[in-house]
Amino acid sequence: MNDQQNKHDAAEVVVLGGGAVGTAVAYYLARAGRNVALVELGEFPWGSSKRCDGHAVTYDSPPGYFSRLCKAGLDLFPEVAADLDVDFDFEPEGVGLLIDDERDLETARASIEGKRAEGIEVQFWDRAELRRREPGVADDVLACLNFASDAKLNPMRLAFGLARRAGAYGARLMPRTRVTGIETRDGAVAAVLTDRGRIASPVVIDACGVWAPLIGQMVGLTIPIRPRQGQILVSEKLRGLASQSYAEYGYLAAKGGRKRNGVTADMEAYGVALVAEPTEAGTVLFGSSRRYVGLDTSSHPGVLRAMAQRARRFFPRLAEARIIRCYAGLRPATPDGKPIISPTPVPGFFVAAGHEGNGIGLSLITGKLVAELLGGGPTSVDLAPLRLERFLEPPHAA
Ligand SMILES: Cc1cc2nc3c(=O)[nH]c(=O)nc-3n(C[C@H](O)[C@H](O)[C@H](O)COP(=O)(O)OP(=O)(O)OC[C@H]3O[C@@H](n4cnc5c(N)ncnc54)[C@H](O)[C@@H]3O)c2cc1C
Structure with a gap:
């Protein structure tokens, strides 16, 4: 059977990792009408997003690029809170x-x-x-x-609500599924291999947080997280x-x-x-x-x-x-404390990880930016400072 014959074994985009970041990426992509699969080895959420505080803040950086990114992230919460059918206790109380x-x-x-x-x-x-x-x-x-205007929220309910809403928008949710490999063809992403089978896809988003480097290794990339x-x-x-x-x-x-x-x-x-x-x-x-x-x-x-x-x-x-x-x-x-939201030298392989202590607050803006990046148009925030290349040795950096 080829990829086209069974639509369940194929997706336009496969998002790996069902934490706050991966669920937000899947949510924005599904909302934009993409055929997306979200693969998570545990439940939504399972990793860092289940073992953290729930602040979405602008206080912890001096004025500048990162502060503006945090503000852009914070600003998205009210609209998404209204769209989800799970109340994640968003309180912009300061x-x-x-x-x-x-x-x-x-x-x-x-x-x-x-x-x-x-x-x-x-x-x-x-x-x-x-x-x-x-x-x-x-x-x-x-x-x-x-x-x-800095806020607190329940990060577990946020990720759960994002996954659920992504599902309602048509995303295929795959909890309890472990990614075991990534297949490439002529150097480009071709499929995700899991312990529940193969998903053919030309695009993979590595949103596996502290495990993102292990996924990167599957395509020969060093991701410094x-x-x-x-x-x-x-x-x-x-x-x-x-x-x-x-x-x-x-x-x-x-x-x-x-x-x-x-x-x-x-x-x-x-x-x-x-x-x-x-x-x-x-x-x-x-x-x-x-x-x-x-x-x-x-x-x-x-x-x-x-x-x-x-x-x-x-x-x-x-x-x-x-x-x-x-x-x-x-x-x-990451070495510079900023996330990696970026294409990579491997065609079709993207990274959305490395958010250190801000992954909850930056989850929504990351999802939005990845959707914009894949849409091919300009992104609402300049992604140059967040590119993986900043950590790569030449020739990749070139
Ligand atoms: C004590 C503490 C307090 C914090 N407080 C805050 C805060 O107040 N505000 C804030 O913004 N941030 C906070 N953070 C940071 C925040 O927790 C992280 O930045 C955020 O959770 C990262 O989300 P993520 O989706 O990238 O990673 P994760 O939530 O870890 O998601 C990655 C997912 O990938 C899955 N995965 C890994 N390998 C595979 C595989 N092979 N196959 C399938 N799935 C796989 C994992 O199971 C996991 O669920 C805090 C962190 C800590 C430790």
């Missing part, structure tokens, strides 16, 4: 950056205009304003830079602890190499910084940590202890709270 070091006050203030020029809503709350809004924050925190582990603590229900999400400003400043006040050697070694996200259920998710430990997703007592200490520094009431659960996930990290 994320505040807590400032506890005098040295950060001026830099924080100075960053406001640049972000506002990008259409991002930023407010500066002085100590009195912060105290009035959030009595649960430690008294010695000096100020807060509030990103009023490393798993960067992050741990999360979940508290008991703590209504009233915080009215919205918070992170610490000092961590952004510390990326420049400066030591933060009150940070222990363990916190430094484990890349610990406060992130607090109150959930719809009333529990609060506390992070974060950053470590390169391969594909290990086990919880580490030393990291959890350091994270709890850091969270207590900003929210003293936590000293009396109980932790009910903890888990770890893997950020797909």
Whole structure:
């Protein structure tokens, strides 16, 4: 039987990976009328998108290309939320950056205009304003830079809803299916091989997050993505602890190499910084940590202890709270911290992976950009800074 005879064994595009990114890509392609198959070895979602926080934010980058990309990503959520028949708890209620070091006050203030020029809503709350809004924050925190439109959402429901809607638009959903190989003909993609059979297709999108390099190897490509582990603590229900999400400003400043006040050697070694996200259920998710430990997703007592200490520094009431659960996930990290949304030297093989700590917030814009890329027209965001070539050695770079 040839490819045309059984339409179920052929697709115009096969998307590999059913996390937030892969489901968003499948959703936008199916919505554009493409004949698309979405292959995932587990359920929707199964990998990093099932083990993370749910922030879609603009706060964590200085003004510039990446900040604008995050803003473009955030802006897509309301429209997609209205289109899905799964409520993924999208709440653009704001994320505040807590400032506890005098040295950060001026830099924080100075960053406001640049972000506002990008259409991002930023407010500066002085100590009195912060105290009035959030009595649960430690008294010695000096100020807060509030990103009023940054959002939180439930990433599992997002990916599930995107897959479901993609299916309604005609995508063929293939959960519990492992990609085992990619067949090429004359150097170009010809088919995806799975443990449930072969799907003939001239186009493959590798959206496998930290596993994207393994898929790349199937066509001889080196995709420089490393798993960067992050741990999360979940508290008991703590209504009233915080009215919205918070992170610490000092961590952004510390990326420049400066030591933060009150940070222990363990916190430094484990890349610990406060992130607090109150959930719809009333529990609060506390992070974060950053470590390169391969594909290990086990919880580490030393990291959890350091994270709890850091969270207590900003929210003293936590000293009396109980932790009910903890888990770890893997950020797909590239060498420059930006994702890869790109064609490759292998005709028909595209990459949409490597979103590090922003894969939920950037999921929709990635899906939209891939659909535009395959449509052949101009993309709504310049993709040059996200091309795989930036990491490739010549002759591929040429
Ligand atoms: C602690 C923590 C907190 C985070 N918080 C946030 C946050 O608040 N906001 C944010 O934007 N991001 C956050 N992130 C980052 C976010 O989790 C990732 O960027 C995002 O989940 C990546 O999505 P993805 O779809 O690329 O990868 P994944 O969700 O990992 O999806 C890839 C899929 O590929 C599948 N796969 C792999 N190999 C195969 C194969 N051979 N065949 C078939 N399928 C295969 C896997 O099963 C997996 O489901 C956080 C990460 C961590 C660890």
